[in-house]
Amino acid sequence: MTAEKLPGEEKTVSEPVTDPEASPKAGVEREDAQADPVLTPAVGEEATPIALRKGMWSEGAGDTSGYSRIVRATDWPAPSEPPFGSWYDQVHARLATLVADPYTKVVLDRGELTFHIPREKLSEAMQALRDDALLRFEFCASVSGVNYPDDVGAELHVAYHLQSMTHNRRLRVETSCPDADPHVPSVVAIYPAADWHERETWDMFGIIFDGHPHLTRILMPDDWVGHPQRKDYPLGGIPIEYKGTTVPPVEARRSYR
Amino acid sequence: MTVDRNDLYASPGDETEGTVYTAMGGGDWADIAGEQAERGDEVLVINMGPQHPSTHGVLRLMVECDGETVTSIRPGIGFLHTGIEKNMEYRSWTQGTTFVTRMDYVSPLFNEAAYCLAVERLLGITDQIPQRASDIRVLMMELCRIASHLIAIGTGGMEIGALTVMTIGFREREMILDFFEAVTGLRMNHAYIRPGGVAIDLPETGIAQLHDVINWLEKHLPEYAAFCNENPIFKGRMVGVGHQDLSACFALGVTGPILRSTGYAWDLRKQQPYCGYETYDFDVITWDTSDAYGRFRVRLDEMWESLKIVKQATDRLEASTGQPVMVDDPKIAWPATLALGPDGQGNSHEHIKHIMGESMEALIHHFKLVTEGFRVPPGQAYVPIESPKGELACHVVSDGGTKPFRVHMRDPGFNHLQSVPIQCEGGMLADIVVAIGSLDPVMGGVDR
Numbered sequence: 001m002t003a004e005k006l007p008g009e010e011k012t013v014s015e016p017v018t019d020p021e022a023s024p025k026a027g028v029e030r031e032d033a034q035a036d037p038v039l040t041p042a043v044g045e046e047a048t049p050i051a052l053r054k055g056m057w058s059e060g061a062g063d064t065s066g067y068s069r070i071v072r073a074t075d076w077p078a079p080s081e082p083p084f085g086s087w088y089d090q091v092h093a094r095l096a097t098l099v100a101d102p103y104t105k106v107v108l109d110r111g112e113l114t115f116h117i118p119r120e121k122l123s124e125a126m127q128a129l130r131d132d133a134l135l136r137f138e139f140c141a142s143v144s145g146v147n148y149p150d151d152v153g154a155e156l157h158v159a160y161h162l163q164s165m166t167h168n169r170r171l172r173v174e175t176s177c178p179d180a181d182p183h184v185p186s187v188v189a190i191y192p193a194a195d196w197h198e199r200e201t202w203d204m205f206g207i208i209f210d211g212h213p214h215l216t217r218i219l220m221p222d223d224w225v226g227h228p229q230r231k232d233y234p235l236g237g238i239p240i241e242y243k244g245t246t247v248p249p250v251e252a253r254r255s256y257r
Numbered sequence: 258m259t260v261d262r263n264d265l266y267a268s269p270g271d272e273t274e275g276t277v278y279t280a281m282g283g284g285d286w287a288d289i290a291g292e293q294a295e296r297g298d299e300v301l302v303i304n305m306g307p308q309h310p311s312t313h314g315v316l317r318l319m320v321e322c323d324g325e326t327v328t329s330i331r332p333g334i335g336f337l338h339t340g341i342e343k344n345m346e347y348r349s350w351t352q353g354t355t356f357v358t359r360m361d362y363v364s365p366l367f368n369e370a371a372y373c374l375a376v377e378r379l380l381g382i383t384d385q386i387p388q389r390a391s392d393i394r395v396l397m398m399e400l401c402r403i404a405s406h407l408i409a410i411g412t413g414g415m416e417i418g419a420l421t422v423m424t425i426g427f428r429e430r431e432m433i434l435d436f437f438e439a440v441t442g443l444r445m446n447h448a449y450i451r452p453g454g455v456a457i458d459l460p461e462t463g464i465a466q467l468h469d470v471i472n473w474l475e476k477h478l479p480e481y482a483a484f485c486n487e488n489p490i491f492k493g494r495m496v497g498v499g500h501q502d503l504s505a506c507f508a509l510g511v512t513g514p515i516l517r518s519t520g521y522a523w524d525l526r527k528q529q530p531y532c533g534y535e536t537y538d539f540d541v542i543t544w545d546t547s548d549a550y551g552r553f554r555v556r557l558d559e560m561w562e563s564l565k566i567v568k569q570a571t572d573r574l575e576a577s578t579g580q581p582v583m584v585d586d587p588k589i590a591w592p593a594t595l596a597l598g599p600d601g602q603g604n605s606h607e608h609i610k611h612i613m614g615e616s617m618e619a620l621i622h623h624f625k626l627v628t629e630g631f632r633v634p635p636g637q638a639y640v641p642i643e644s645p646k647g648e649l650a651c652h653v654v655s656d657g658g659t660k661p662f663r664v665h666m667r668d669p670g671f672n673h674l675q676s677v678p679i680q681c682e683g684g685m686l687a688d689i690v691v692a693i694g695s696l697d698p699v700m701g702g703v704d705r
Contacts, residue, residue: 053658074656077636109636110378138507141641142667144652159652161639161667165507168528172639193510196675204342219335219704229343229663250347256629257658 057254065256074150077109084108087169094135098128114159114172122175123185129162129173130190137162137171140187143197145205147231155179156207160187160194177207186212204229300328303686307336311416311690314700316674318693322686330681330689332674337704345664349630350376351591353661355448357651360666361702362445364405366397367644368666368702369450371651374531375640376452379633379655382584388573389580390454391532396467396570397440397449398532399563403474404433405645405697406556406563410481413553413694417494425480432473436466452631454583456593459574467571474564481557495550499680499692502547509679510672513647514559515696518544518551525643537566549695556645587622589631630659646670646697666705670698 053072056065083089088108095102095115102125105116117125129137142161149155154176162171177184186209187194198209199218206227209215217224226233237249305318315336321329341356348356357372358365377383411426434444440459441447449456485491501511503519516523524541526534542558544551583590592612594605612620633655641650647669654663673696680692 072657074635110381110638112638114637140510141648142639142650142652142665144663144665144667146637146654146663159637159639161650161652163641165523170529170639170641172637191510192508193672193675196671200671217335219338221335228340233343235343235347250344255659257660 053257056256077107079105080108081106084113087167088113091135091169091171094132095125095128098132098135099125112170112172114174116174116176119175119177119184122173123187123190126160126173126187126190129171135164136166137164137169139163139165140191140193140197143187143194143201145201145207145229147205147229149231151176153178156182156205158184158201158207160191182206183208183210185210186215188212203227206230305689307333311693313412313693313698316693316698316700316703318677318689320686320689325686327681327684327686327689330678332677334671334674334700334703337700339705341705342664342666345661347660349659350452350633350661351626351630353664354451355446357664357666358446358448359701360705361644361646361649361668361670361699363408363699363701364401364645365445365447366394366401366450367642367649369448370394370398370532371640371642371644371649371666372653372664373450373452374642375638375651375653376633378638378640379636379653380452380589380631381634382453382586382589385584385586386454387581387584388533389458389577390582390584392570392573392577393455393459393582394450394532395534395537396567396574397437397455399566399570400433400436400470402563402645403560403567404430406560407433409556409645409694409697410485410553413549413691413697414485414491416690416694417491419485419488419491422481422484425477425484429474429477432470436463436470439463439466451583451591451593453586453589453591454581456591457595458582464571464575467567471564471568471571474560478560478564485553486557492550494688494691495548495553495695496546497548497550498684498688499549499552499695500547501676501680505676505679509676511647511669511676512672513643513645513669514552514555515673515676516647517542517555519547520545525641525648529641531640531642537569539563539565549691552695552697559645587619588626591626592623632657632659633661641667644669646673646699646702649702666702668702668705670696670700670703674698674703 053074054068055063055070056067057063082092084092084106091113092106092115099121102117102121103115104118107114107116115125129135139162140160141163144159144161146157146159147155148157151157155178157174157176160173160175162173163169164171175184182205184207186198188198188209189211195213196218198212199215201207202209202212202215203217203220204227216222220228235249235251237251239249239252240247301322303320303322305320307315307317309316317333317336319331319333320327339359341360345353345356353372353376354369357368360368374383377386407426407430411423411430414420414422414426437447438444440463441449441456501515501519503516503521505511506516506519506521512523520543522541522543525531526539527541539562542555542562544554583593592608594608596603596605596607598604612623635655635657637652637654639650639652641648643649648667649669650667652663652665652667653661656662676696677689677693680696681689684692
């Protein structure tokens with residue numbers, strides 16, 4: 001706001017502004033000065049966008065935020081190239097000598113090293129990671145599934161969090177499988193600790209761990225239909241009437257994303 | 258009474274296995290018992306739980322016994338599954354703390370800390386957390402560790418008949434919970450640790466109350482050692498029970514006091530410090546018996562180490578009175594300032610005055626944070642911390658939105674229950690309770 005603005009002065013320009021050099025006059029706010037019908041998101045060259053989002057609010061909601069045409073891309077952390085520094089290079093090179101061409105992608109982000117390993121090589125790589133004296137990731141802390149519906153051909157990811165107590169290092173191994181063929185080899189024979197974690201991942205995401213000794217549901221009832229933590233599985237809930245007004249279930253509410 | 262091989266309740270085509278007992282023809286249970294006494298091949302299948310006072314919540318144990326010897330035991334979990342991880346995907350990042358705190362409800366502050374540290378790593382603000390906020394986190398976590406160990410020791414004692422250990426355990430815990438209530442407003446489910454810091458500074462009387470708690474604990478913690486350490490009944494029930502050695506711990510992902518009871522000094526506070534633990538002076542407690550008694554002794558001594566840390570944190574907090582407890586970033590710092598109103602809680606007049614009368618930007622930030630929340634850059638983080646039970650970790654994935662894309666809590670109890678068969682098979686039926694007690698699972702965390 002500038003001091004020249006007069007009380008009651010016209011604040012809005014209703015016609016589209018065509019002159020690219022045009023700048024707002026004093027006291028005038030350009031509410032619809034952007035005429036471009038499709039806004040292309042700014043995406044870096046190395047970034048790997050997976051999801052594109054339009055508007056500010058959840059899907060299907062009438063977007064009155066004023067940003068209904070904005071398009072935002074989800075840039076996952078870009079793949080890293082060696083040298084990574086610290087102990088990362090040693091582990092990266094060592095695994096590559098033990099297993100032929102093990103990586104689809106290596107991501108070093110926020111101090112956490114992630115090896116993306118194709119599922120065909122997972123068992124071999126995990127065995128090497130556990131047993132080799134220079135790697136020695138003898139402890140599998142956690143297995144957790146993630147569902148990326150927009151990552152076509154690799155909708156289901158499994159992240160293994162390994163810990164080397166010998167070297168005091170942590171490493172994440174990530175593998176993926178398509179929705180149409182949700183099979184990943186089990187690592188229970190290598191890391192018995194993964195037993196229940198893989199059962200939970202099957203239960204919640206429907207990922208079938210081939211070779212698991214007893215792949216049954218663990219958290220949900222045995223006769224449950226569906227895999228609740230997949231993104232296409234609804235949260236559920238019913239509208240609640242409270243003091244004369246109705247509160248919709250969380251999923252149906254309009255909210256920012 | 259009919260003893261028959263035909264199972265009347267089987268579906269057509271079902272194979273009948275073993276002897277089927279029905280009450281169709283009447284008879285006497287004594288006849289059955291008498292007949293069974295003659296046999297040596299009968300396996301007794303017992304369903305222990307899910308509603309059983311000694312299973313620490315709703316844990317189901319499917320036990321096969323030969324006499325009183327356990328030949329097979331399989332834990333069944335999931336009875337307390339509440340879908341917390343799924344729910345968090347529909348709430349803002351800050352609201353996530355109110356969900357995670359309800360997972361392992363015996364040590365809620367650790368859940369919050371793991372979650373918030375993971376979110377802070379994604380935000381890239383780990384180094385910007387004020388020192389006072391980290392000190393308060395350490396203080397609260399260590400008090401919470403004492404409270405959690407008191408539950409483990411107390412309920413573990415109760416289950417073998419040492420009722421006094423339970424009553425005094427809850428007495429001490431109550432002192433700690435009173436302090437938590439004074440600071441956070443709640444005895445449990447605090448949602449006190451938030452992304453960026455903590456919700457609110459210690460109250461004016463906080464330090465004084467803290468000294469009372471420390472004095473109380475120093476006076477009363479020796480009682481546990483006096484009651485239990487050399488008690489022949491206690492040792493008779495605990496020594497050699499639930500044996501699990503180091504390699505089995507590694508294989509099954511077992512951490513915490515169970516791992517340390519094998520003599521391996523693994524403690525994430527020392528190995529991979531967070532919240533400034535490297536600046537505190539404390540020891541990692543180990544024992545070398547790998548059994549329930551060793552775990553009891555580890556927990557007992559760890560309470561003293563926690564008390565050491567609490568005292569150091571108290572000194573630091575006394576010195577840093579008045580310093581900020583939330584990150585200096587108005588786009589992240591949740592406006593949680595409250596003042597004491599007639600109802601015991603209320604809006605802070607200072608804050609209301611600031612946003613309504615003084616600062617347009619503060620009002621916008623307040624409004625945007627509460628309605629929209631902050632956005633977290635895309636990526637994933639896995640942050641492990643040393644909870645009273647072992648490695649508690651939070652795997653968080655963000656897609657750049659105002660809500661978590663995926664949150665997974667790696668609860669130590671989930672892994673520890675996997676080791677029930679290795680600890681109990683071949684042992685006595687009565688030792689199951691001792692072994693489970695020494696694992697200290699909390700089903701809220703296991704099932705989430």
